[in-house]
Amino acid sequence: MARGSHSGLFDIFLRTILNDARLAALVFSLHIGNWGYYPHSCSGEWENLSLPREEITLIRQAINRVGIKHLESNIIKDIRKRDRRPLMALLLTCLPNLTRIYAHVPQSDPVLNAALMQILDCQSGSNPSALLSKLSELYVFGEVDVPTRDPVNYELLPRADQTLLRLDDLWPAFHLTGLRTLSLYGLDTANAACRLGASPAMSRLKHLSIIGGFDSSCTYSDLQALLTLPEAFSSFSLYNSLECLDIYRDAEHTRLFMSQGHFGPLHSFSSLKKLCIQAEVLLGSFWDRPNAPYGLRDRLPCNVQSLTLYGGRGFFHISSIGVHLQEALGSGIFSSLTSIELEGFYVDSEISEMCRQTGVSLSTGRSCRHRAVSRDCQLRKEGRWPQFLQTTYHMRMDGQGRAVMFAFFPEECRDRREILLPLDDSMDACEEVAVKEGDLGQCTGDLKLRMLDFWVHNGGTSYMVFQNFGHSSLLPLFTFAIYFTHAHVSREKVDHRALYQALCDSYNNYDVRFDLYFVPGIGEEGCKAHYRQERRFRGDYKKQLKAYKESSR
Numbered sequence: 001m002a003r004g005s006h007s008g009l010f011d012i013f014l015r016t017i018l019n020d021a022r023l024a025a026l027v028f029s030l031h032i033g034n035w036g037y038y039p040h041s042c043s044g045e046w047e048n049l050s051l052p053r054e055e056i057t058l059i060r061q062a063i064n065r066v067g068i069k070h071l072e073s074n075i076i077k078d079i080r081k082r083d084r085r086p087l088m089a090l091l092l093t094c095l096p097n098l099t100r101i102y103a104h105v106p107q108s109d110p111v112l113n114a115a116l117m118q119i120l121d122c123q124s125g126s127n128p129s130a131l132l133s134k135l136s137e138l139y140v141f142g143e144v145d146v147p148t149r150d151p152v153n154y155e156l157l158p159r160a161d162q163t164l165l166r167l168d169d170l171w172p173a174f175h176l177t178g179l180r181t182l183s184l185y186g187l188d189t190a191n192a193a194c195r196l197g198a199s200p201a202m203s204r205l206k207h208l209s210i211i212g213g214f215d216s217s218c219t220y221s222d223l224q225a226l227l228t229l230p231e232a233f234s235s236f237s238l239y240n241s242l243e244c245l246d247i248y249r250d251a252e253h254t255r256l257f258m259s260q261g262h263f264g265p266l267h268s269f270s271s272l273k274k275l276c277i278q279a280e281v282l283l284g285s286f287w288d289r290p291n292a293p294y295g296l297r298d299r300l301p302c303n304v305q306s307l308t309l310y311g312g313r314g315f316f317h318i319s320s321i322g323v324h325l326q327e328a329l330g331s332g333i334f335s336s337l338t339s340i341e342l343e344g345f346y347v348d349s350e351i352s353e354m355c356r357q358t359g360v361s362l363s364t365g366r367s368c369r370h371r372a373v374s375r376d377c378q379l380r381k382e383g384r385w386p387q388f389l390q391t392t393y394h395m396r397m398d399g400q401g402r403a404v405m406f407a408f409f410p411e412e413c414r415d416r417r418e419i420l421l422p423l424d425d426s427m428d429a430c431e432e433v434a435v436k437e438g439d440l441g442q443c444t445g446d447l448k449l450r451m452l453d454f455w456v457h458n459g460g461t462s463y464m465v466f467q468n469f470g471h472s473s474l475l476p477l478f479t480f481a482i483y484f485t486h487a488h489v490s491r492e493k494v495d496h497r498a499l500y501q502a503l504c505d506s507y508n509n510y511d512v513r514f515d516l517y518f519v520p521g522i523g524e525e526g527c528k529a530h531y532r533q534e535r536r537f538r539g540d541y542k543k544q545l546k547a548y549k550e551s552s553r
Helices: 006-017 053-066 069-080 084-092 110-123 171-175 192-196 220-227 254-260 279-283 320-330 349-358 389-408 496-504 524-538 541-551
Strands: 029-032 100-105 137-142 181-187 207-212 244-246 274-278 306-310 339-343 361-365 447-455 461-469 479-484 513-518
Touching: 006 084, 053 069, 053 084, 053 110, 069 084, 069 110, 084 110, 100 389, 110 171, 274 279, 279 320, 320 349, 349 361, 447 496, 461 496, 479 524, 496 513, 513 524
Parallel strands: 029 100, 100 137, 137 181, 181 207, 244 274, 274 306, 306 339, 339 361, 479 513
Antiparallel strands: 447 461, 461 513
16 A cells, blocks of 8 residues: 555545455555655645544544553544544454555654553563554554755755664554564664564564665764674574675665664674675775774684675775785684685785685685665665565655655645645546536436446356446446355345445445346355455456557557
């Protein structure tokens, strides 16, 4: 879910999840993007939403379920102001079987923080909360924010690849008892250790992935504090099990931040066999000088078998690397070392001879193998990024687009609390724009309810029910499948007109169709299997659209 309006999230939250516990239980995974939008205060030019009494009752029930009744008045006030954050926080706590979340979180979300803190407090007591108890995987980005004031310079606008993830409000989620996998992308490491170490309840975490943010120095002290949280990794030993470590910093920007720190010694990684790293990252920015405070032999783990030193634009490639290598190889400490690869460094005969005498294979890679990539590339880091990042990249670019929209096209934005890009806002612009009757084209006339037969995958027939203008029989693309499974059901016994009116009475502005299937006697799993076969029979609509576009060229 991304770019959703406040009203859309409000309808989903209130009319669907809170009113249908069975449907809420079917949600196992969520992809969430850009729900925070604008955490800053807004002008009072726009009227607050008028909430029906029954909807306020539902909100209060959800608040009481979480245990944050002391925030009730503030939450309702924020919802009236079209703030999406309270809705999302309550929505997450109403999904009992939620196991996986991919999220772009706003920089500030006090309601989510309060809900998570309440859950965390209950975990330490005799009656732990069931909220988010099944959440096992959490993948988190920082949401691209919209600036609080109009920037005068385009360069000051927030960018998708420079948005930092800050844990000020989100950190309690990482201590949930069911959490096993945690991935933090674009992390501001400066205060992350302090936040993550605020509770000793993270002992069940098994997989931790950290990618530092654009301006985050990722110093050794920060990363060490993250990796050595007192209770975080009691179920296994990171230092005694890690065998491969590959660290690469963007070659174009590393020199800028190297003065803030380096990665430091790796002696604690007793099982480390393969190390790939830049000399500056390992030794610091003065490693190439005669009086360098650290040597290579002081930083490498004694059991390392393969060493690769990255080179490339922005790094020193002078002969002092030979001094470090000769000291390390001549020390006799690294008896397990069998191969060294130098990328873009000059190799003299003394290094080659030393490697030959110690039985170490020496190779040189081509220079600049790790070239800095474009700022607009979705793979800003050199490592392997999961497949889902291709989707989240577009969410971040969407956030960047909103920031540009806010800064340079303020007249197009109805409200800073409810900014919609022109493409999304065009459908409801009819309330604000006077349209001449002659400009309406064919979208006029009386609506007509239609029933149309179609073939199903097993050779039988079913029918669909939809509404359209009298002169048009085109099908709405948005569809719901309804299964009738009573042992004696038949299409003749179903009043399709009454069914459509009952389902759509409160949604007059939505164009949907209902596909009705009559399969007497089958159960829930049978319906699911039938639906999957039906989808395969009809084909992938994305492929159909692609084929249509290609055929029309």
